[in-house]
Amino acid sequence: MTEIKFCENNFTFGTEETMNKLKENFNDADVSVESCLGYCGDCAVGPYALVNDELIQAETADQLYEKIKDMM
Template identity: 50%
Template sequence: MRPIIEFCTNNMHHGTDKVLQRLESNPDYDVIEYGCLGNCGECYSNPYALVNGEIISATTADELYDNIIAKIKEIEAMFDLLDS
């Protein structure tokens, strides 16, 4: 299953635009940018994105990237268990 990673354009001031660009370069990910994801409190205070609908946040954009990759690996591991 391809992970769906969603970003809010209003959150780009936290540096998430660079995270989005990094993730877009991977053809195994579906990366989508929206004008608003409706998580205004999170958006205002931290870099964040949604991974398969789950909020992933961090204190820095670099940490957000790491957290997104960790979540994707967690999801992949879960699907590997289901397939075995």
């Protein structure tokens, strides 16, 4: 099972919508949100998520969704 984690502090980049789309479209993934993932430097500059503990970054939340979708 794929584990995808989002930082709630990163929602300012639209990642909450990305998270919700992943929850809707990939029932076999464990999608969760945490108050802080400890990637503050990355979190401050753009959208990101941890996919199976691998840092995935993108320029936009939509691009982040596409990157994660391609990994599924």
